[in-house]
Amino acid sequence: MSNYSINEFIRQTKQDDTENDYFELETPRILEVNLLDQVWAKAGSMISYNGGIKFEREGILEHGVGRLFKKAVTGEGSSLMKATGRGRLYLADQGKKITIFDLDNEAITVNGNDLLAFEPSIEWDIKLMKKVAGMVSGGLFNVTLKGSGRVAITSHYEPLTLLVRPGQPVITDPHATVAWSGHLEPDFKTDISFKTFIGRGSGESIQMEFEGDGFVIVQPFEEVHTTGSQ
Template identity: 60%
Template sequence: MSTPPSLPANNPAESLQEFVARTAQRDLGHGVFELESPRFLEVNLNGRMNTKTGSMVAYHGDIKFTREGMLDHGVGSLLKRAISGEGMRLTYADGNGKLYLADQGKKIIILKLQNESLIVNGNDVLAFEGSLQHKITMMKKIVGMMAGGLFNVRFDGSGLLAITSHYQPLTLRVQPGRPLMTDPNATIAWSGNLNPTLKADVSLRTFLGRGSGESMQMRFEGDGFVIVQPYEEVYMQTTGG
């Protein structure tokens, strides 16, 4: 496996030939999912792949893209999308070839689930294999509809899953008797055995217009883990298909 040439620290300029060689795509032989860089995912497609709508950057080969239908996962899923106004929107990539995905320059993490469960913020799902069962979930409290990032996807089974994070994520343990509170806008994913609740912490700062994610918190109890990012992501409300 060849290593791309590095740029000399004392000479930031490089020839066009050097730039092309340094940034060229390389076959790493890692299987279906390969990281071309920390922010570019290469999918070696042979069949169907579920991808986040709008994440396709480029592709080689014979690939057809189909937008997920609003009723593909039933009326219940449709209602959850309508209430939340945002969440994971899928495009099916079918065919054979190489597909390159990215999402706003966010760091990409490839996970291999082995008969396991993981719940992921809908905005942080990039791609996943069809062998994984997925189901849209929402926080039970109605106040959850007021906060971004509470439209989640539960994955069960075995298969590859690519998720995204602003910068390097941190995984925090949750242990019995030691609950963990997180900012909803910084929470990426958590183990499937945890069922978080929402905790409102409204203070004077909130009414003065200085409130942030601290005024609404996710509370995790039990035995598991939570993945957070060093960034409070603001989720834009969208409508329609």
């Protein structure tokens, strides 16, 4: 058989029917959800599904007025959708690399733009980074997830984890920061001396500073968050 035949291509790229875990990496950039009940996912991330699955945007009363207000204030496209039913669901986000975490009574905070999906057993809350709202294009928000269950996040290319140790703070670019330990509270600072070098030509460089004991995940890409982005 030719290495370039359609049959050979199908053999190499077809879905793996032997997988039945709740979250599976079908490829490094496509998440398979073996849905038995429901899952929360980033709105617009569905690329394919089979079976009986219904999709709906986060309901107005789903998580109370407070979260909706915070979402409206950010002006960001952090909309979540709820997929309910039984079947196989395939999720992706602009070809970004996907990482799965199996939380065991743990917490992780994820940049709202980098959250792909999570199990309904996970508690979540949207938090606006008030100190940088207005300073960064489109503002910044994050989602804190805690409890036990699977969480899938995305990054542009391969992520790097930086360890935060007492007395050894880690400073990152907000646009390259993907996630961090749920108990860490980043501080924000501006560095006017960076103004000439950042290439954006608008104001100071905004930096995130993490202190304490934990980790920060960064990506080799500065993702500019624009209002209404998905």
